[in-house]
Amino acid sequence: METDSTATSAPSPTTTASASAEPKLPVCILVLGMAGSGKTTFLQRINAHLHSEKTPPYVVNLDPAVHELPYPCNVDIRDTVNYKQVMKQYSLGPNGAIVTSLNLFSTTFDQLLSILDKNQSKYRYFLFDTPGQIEVFTWSASGTIITEALGATYPTVIVYIMDTPRSANPITFMSNMLYAVSILYKYRLPFIVVLNKTDIIHHRFALEWMKDFELFQSAIEQEHSYSTDLCRSLSLVLDEFYANLRCVGFSSMTGDGCKEFFEAVDDACHEYEHVYKVEYNKWQEKRSKREHDKREKDLKRLKNDLNTEPSLIGEKRIRYDDNESDDDDDDEDDEDRTNNDDDYEEEEESFKRYLAKSVKNPTTTNDNMDM
Numbered sequence: 001m002e003t004d005s006t007a008t009s010a011p012s013p014t015t016t017a018s019a020s021a022e023p024k025l026p027v028c029i030l031v032l033g034m035a036g037s038g039k040t041t042f043l044q045r046i047n048a049h050l051h052s053e054k055t056p057p058y059v060v061n062l063d064p065a066v067h068e069l070p071y072p073c074n075v076d077i078r079d080t081v082n083y084k085q086v087m088k089q090y091s092l093g094p095n096g097a098i099v100t101s102l103n104l105f106s107t108t109f110d111q112l113l114s115i116l117d118k119n120q121s122k123y124r125y126f127l128f129d130t131p132g133q134i135e136v137f138t139w140s141a142s143g144t145i146i147t148e149a150l151g152a153t154y155p156t157v158i159v160y161i162m163d164t165p166r167s168a169n170p171i172t173f174m175s176n177m178l179y180a181v182s183i184l185y186k187y188r189l190p191f192i193v194v195l196n197k198t199d200i201i202h203h204r205f206a207l208e209w210m211k212d213f214e215l216f217q218s219a220i221e222q223e224h225s226y227s228t229d230l231c232r233s234l235s236l237v238l239d240e241f242y243a244n245l246r247c248v249g250f251s252s253m254t255g256d257g258c259k260e261f262f263e264a265v266d267d268a269c270h271e272y273e274h275v276y277k278v279e280y281n282k283w284q285e286k287r288s289k290r291e292h293d294k295r296e297k298d299l300k301r302l303k304n305d306l307n308t309e310p311s312l313i314g315e316k317r318i319r320y321d322d323n324e325s326d327d328d329d330d331d332e333d334d335e336d337r338t339n340n341d342d343d344y345e346e347e348e349e350s351f352k353r354y355l356a357k358s359v360k361n362p363t364t365t366n367d368n369m370d371m
């Protein structure tokens with residue numbers, strides 16, 4: 001069943017889902033999700049599936065702390081960053097070291113981009129496995145660098161893996177959805193929620209909760225927790241988010257849901273081309289217009305400055321080269337001279353005052369003279 005479904009949804013690398021004249025760029029599938037939700041197993045499953053479809057993907061592991069990878073990968077963060085060393089060197093705990101390792105790796109992300117660029121004609125999919133530390137993609141710099149760099153060049157889809165059995169609890173379901181919504185609204189890239197581990201529990205309940213607010217409310221009523229009220233209010237807010245959400249039930253163990261998943265990827269690529277890319281191009285245009293306007297403004301200001309400055313520069317030159325400047329100097333000299341004259345007159349006055357005083361009391365002087 002799985003093979004049949006993907007035979008129709010996995011065209012050759014040079015054809016396109018949305019008929020376009022340009023050769024199709026590989027699709028980047030960025031696999032995110034909470035720790036233990038099954039990201040690595042999911043990636044292993046779709047990797048195996050694509051191999052069986054004779055469209056092997058290009059695989060990048062971005063989890064620096066993983067012990068063993070169950071799939072062969074082309075680029076491994078562990079070859080670039082030593083997570084244990086990062087922990088020691090920066091005195092960090094395991095989570096901090098993972099985030100820091102990814103931050104360090106993202107500083108060389110341009111190299112990875114050029115490797116991907118060289119390989120883009122050979123592959124239909126670029127797959128990215130990520131660490132369970134979801135904060136990397138909610139607030140860390142590396143999450144932004146990685147997703148935005150990929151999204152700027154390739155059709156990029158964020159796949160959020162949810163642990164379905166754990167999400168059977170409405171409060172855990174709500175926390176998972178809040179993470180998903182924060183990532184979706186941060187990046188605005190096409191988004192797929194994969195309800196994983198459906199071999200343990202069917203994902204129907206989750207779909208129903210998203211569709212029917214009252215069903216979720218009654219599930220919450222069963223929970224006697226402090227966060228019940230909060231969950232109730234939040235579920236109202238998330239209604240709009242649920243309405244446009246692509247959800248796929250999947251089992252990384254059995255491979256069930258592969259067909260639906262790749263259909264969702266095709267749909268997400270369509271969204272990338274017609275919504276994200278359009279918005280991104282608009283934003284780029286706006287940014288370049290803003291930069292252009294700023295350059296123009298700076299140039300205008302410079303010109304204005306130069307219009308006032310030459311008079312200053314000119315004056316200076318005139319002071320040295322032009323006769324007028326000599327006149328200016330003369331003026332200064334005259335002023336000095338006037339000042340000197342004033343001083344002289346004052347001295348003369350004071351001398352006269354001294355003489356007058358001496359004449360009034362001639363005794364001392366005369367006595368002295370007599371002697």
Ligand SMILES: Nc1nc2c(ncn2[C@@H]2O[C@H](COP(=O)(O)OP(=O)(O)OP(=O)(O)O)[C@@H](O)[C@H]2O)c(=O)[nH]1
Pocket residue numbers: 033034035036037038039040041042063130131132133196197198199200250251252253254
């Ligand atoms: N039954 C079942 N188990 C699964 C499925 N997917 C993953 N698992 C199990 O879930 C556990 C965690 O799987 P991983 O793939 O390591 O999860 P992860 O999200 O990569 O974990 P981190 O990288 O540590 O965040 C493993 O024991 C898997 O065997 C599934 O679809 N069904």
Ligand SMILES: [Mg+2]
Pocket residue numbers: 039040041063066130131132
């Ligand atoms: Mg993993």
